[in-house]
Amino acid sequence: MTVDPSTLSNEKVLFLLNKSTGMAPYSHEFVMGGIDTQVLSGFVSAMGNFMGEVTGDEFSRWKTHYGSDHVFIVEGGEWVVGVLAVSRETNEVRSKLRRVVNEFEEDFAFLRNADAIEGNMFDEFDHYVRRIFLGDRLSKRSIIMKRPDAEVDSEIYSLPSTAFRVAKMMHHIGDGITLGKLARQLKLDLKEAKDLVSRAFWRHAIYILYVPADDDILVMSERSSSILLSKENPLNISPRTIRIVASLDGRTPLSSFLSEVPLEYVDQVLSEIADFINMGYIQRISLERKLVLIEECVLREVLNVSADILGSEIVSKYLQKASKEGIELHPWIARIDVSSELEVESKFDVTMTPADFDEMDEAISFVINRLTEQVGTLLEEGQADSIFRFARKNCRKRWKRYFTDVTI
Template sequence: MRERLIIPVRWVDIGVTVSTGTLSKLELENEQVLFIFNMHTGSSPYTHEFVTNVQDPQLLSSFVSAMSTFMGEVTGEIQKQWKTVYGSDTTLLVETVEWCIAVLAVKRETAEARSKLRRVASEFVDIFEPMKNALYFEGGVFNEFDDFVRDVFLGNRISGRTLLLTESKNIDSKPTFLLPSISYKIQKIAELAKKNLSLEEMVSYIDSTKKELKELVSLAVWNRALCPIFVPEDRDILSLSLNAASELFERGNPLNLSVTTIRLLALLDGKKTLSELTKKLDILENSITFKELGRLINLGYVEKIPQERRLLLVNECIISRLIRSCIRSIGEKKTSSLFESAIREGIPNHPWTSRIQMTADGAAKVILEKDMTPVDLDEMFIALEFAIERIIQGLSDEIGHISASLVLPRIKERCQKEWSRRL
């Protein structure tokens, strides 16, 4: 007798019933196409299309090459990072690393997309440096690199809450995989996806672990066999992308978001976890808000904070705990003097140091901007490292080198342990 599959009713908005028709009609892909081309040879050895036949990589590479050459002639130097509008609704993010240019076409610019593009470009140069003068490549030379790119773009997005769609104009009707067993398992996942099951709920119906299931879904999404909705997890830290607020909070609510979702969007600060924010609003696990957030992540309105910003949060924790430790050891007045001295000393070579502030409750905070690039965030990280080092030096003068040298390792261990659970 065939076992009947009993599916729970999911994604019911509690207390507020608002149609999400407008949002659900939008295409769910922000990233369009990624390609890397060699400035020496003019070839584009690596390309990945996130969507089907939206942008022609060869046409885009010619356009970017011409733009890069023009800007180089005007400014007298190669531009490392830039962007340009292409067509009516596409932005090209461009990252130049040594002899190659990496380009990501997106509908909306996000810091997360820029960060991932930089990681991909840097890895490409490191791996293929010996082949930079090659005119063409044969065989599966890019297979391992493609797995790396897939992990960069999907690894932190696919979670137990991820939902999958089997009907989308972006889905390839005949995707190919290396093994028939992979195709069979992905077909089974597609059948479960039609039941509106999350990945977490699929585990009990598939002979795979959660980790194996995530890898299968990653392969399916990368090869456009399935379309995901990246519903975030409780530990995710989210923020609004650049210029997203004007559309998300537009009068009349044209995206038709639920009231609870709009209230949650207003709280996203790039520092607190999703669970911390949902508890404030008493949002239940099966609220439609989670699915709406997933769609907004897909569309680029909401983003998970990039790697560079995550590192900043750890360092912000370290300098805050360090200041509190100093206050306990030498008092608030001397600590304030140490802090101000560190900031003044840092500003000439590390101007971002000026964005570090001591708070009234004896901690520290970093003032960040929405449009900060990964390079800006790196510079902010270096500025924090400098300030921490100078405060420790000042503390050594007050309590002795040996005592001061014991403070920072303990603080780093606590902060790394605290943030490892969130990040």
């Protein structure tokens, strides 16, 4: 299998920059040679000087283009700025970068004013970054491929046993193998196989084609529709895949769309979608968006259970009152749609950032809490709180399988 490595990872290089010192204490290269590191280092240094001169939230999230092939995504924390070079900006990678920046600031606050850094203090943090970027992408369908020039160097792995297991794994890959089949051949459970594969990828021993799982919830990336749905079809997408890509709504699991595809064409559709995921045209929805979907579920449950007791008309009146009371403090309430059947669906668009989804999450939470207080005046003592707790528990249970790398 001949592979163009530039298409197998949307992410190229990650830097974390200390705003105060201009130092970049942590970095990781996803694709070796994927971008000129001297140019990127110069950009990071220049940005460090820039960050030293400006303050304010307006500078904490932005992006800039580097040539025609790369975008630098920037996420700023209190004293750390994360810079991620990618082929295409997606909410998924911005969300991951944001989490990495927040974790670094929490773990290494003592480095805020450090002039020099020595030793291997970032080893555990590096494992965290690896898990954030790979944990929810690996599925039993993922295709593992050798790098043609790869050698297993024991010195780059934290333990000799890891290097040995990677070397053993390499003998089973051949021209390409699914993660599920690899796990069976190595007699590992899927979790162990994912960890081993992610470690090998992180040290540039293999390539990974991220074939999505049934439970993945996908959506097109910003400005990707003009390419994926172009009548010129520059990517030569099959009609069946076009129908699925056009239907991706960021709410529905992939399995629902695949169920409409004849079995003999499923592999072809999955292969095409995997290519678009690796190139950044299609993305898994971000953690922040998933949390909004859970809050929608909770509001829906609270509304329906309350309506069964008090009637839809009364509950709808209190819902309108709660929304009116919160609209000034939480403007995103205006984007919460509730139908006459008490179905809840927030209005999303491709321009929304992870921070916007946080705001939407807070807006829905406000409505839930205020509605619970108001209907509680008409119910027996403690009944409204019981309805809310039941709704929260039920929705978390329902959504648990869609959260592969965090606990909800």
